[in-house]
Amino acid sequence: MREICRKVLRPAAIIAGLSSLGGCSWVLFNTKGSVGLQERDLIILCIGLMLIVVLPAIVLTFVFAGQYRSSNHNATYMPEWAHSTRIEVVVWGIPILIIVTLAIIVWKSTHELDPYRSLDVPGQPINVEVIATDWKWIFIYPELGIATINQLVFPAHREVTFSITSNSTMGTFFIPQLGGQIYAMAGMRTQLHLMANEEGKFRGMSGNFNGPGFSDMKFIATATSEADFQHWVKQVQTSPNRLDFNTFQKVARPSQGAAIVQFSQVQPGLFKAVIDQYVGPGADAAAHAALELSASSKREE
Structure with a gap:
């Protein structure tokens, strides 16, 4: 009875496990950006190279276990065997x-996929300043004088040049289908260059628990x-809202x-003002404001 249960339950568990993968999203392999395509190909190439060692090792584990089991008297x-030059050459x-x-490959791709490196594509890039806050994203278009949450x-x-910082805890700016992931850190400016190869809507997120x-x-x-x-820019320009440092x-x-x-x-220079809170003369004021905010939150609780 036990043997029958083992034969039935084991395949059932495997099938159940595989079926659960149906809910997985292979978003990194369904890329829609030029950077994402290069990163996808790099991932596949590296996995393929590593499988050259992994797959034979897995197969030979079962072959050796079957061939040299104690019940196989034909092995x-x-x-007294201790060494084989041919095996050593293969193994090492x-x-x-x-x-x-x-x-x-990594040396070459690290330079080609440097997030600070501009993409080799025609046309004027769109500049977007990104500020991560708790827990939302603020996007500023400095040349257009507009912003969104x-x-x-x-x-x-068309290339999009992102300048990224954080107003509080560290997060990561990540659009999986377009490629690239880079930290957003208070008092620092990081950069990322991306381009969508087609029109569409792509999920963006913070890839760092904060x-x-x-x-x-x-x-x-x-x-x-x-x-x-x-058309979207003109629609945003009709908004009655204004974003200055106090509003921010x-x-x-x-x-x-x-x-x-x-x-x-x-407000012109708002992105820099957010960074300057944590460096130079503005750092003391930022620390005082943070303490005031913390005290206010405790009072509300």
Whole structure:
């Protein structure tokens, strides 16, 4: 009875496990950006090279276990065997070749996929300044003088240059289908260059746990046609909201599930002012403001 249960339950468990993979999203392999395509190909190539060692090792584990089991009296018994040059060459030589190959590939791709490196594509890039707060994203278009909360829109087939910082805890700016993931850190500016190869809506997120509102720190990145982008810009410019530093401090207060908000006017240099809170003369004022905010939150609790 026990043997029958084992024969029935084991395949059933395997089938159940495999069926659960149906809910997995292979978003990194369904890339829609030029950077994402290169990163996808790099992942596949590296996995393929490593499987050259992994797969034979798995297969030979079962072959050796079956061939040299105690009940197999036909197996050659060599208790004095200690060394084989051919085996040593294979066991050490192939992994060394793979490691050298991987090192060359990683060295080359690290420079080609440097997030600070501009993409080799025609046209004027769109500049977007990104500020991570608890727990929402603020996008500023400095040349256009507009800003949004949790809404990122840009033309497809055109480079987007992101300047990224954080107003509080460290997070990561990540649009999986377009490629690249880079940290957003207070008092620092990081950069990322991306381009969508087609129009569409792509999920954006923070890939770094940074508090109770982390799961809601999401946005939709929309790649549009040039005409639709210009139409969206004009629509944002009709908003009555203005984003200056005082408004930003109110917007940046911790909140969860923040709705999309648009600003038709943005204080010039706001992105730099956010960074300067934590460096130079503004650091003391920022620390004082943070203490005041913390005290206010405790009073409300």
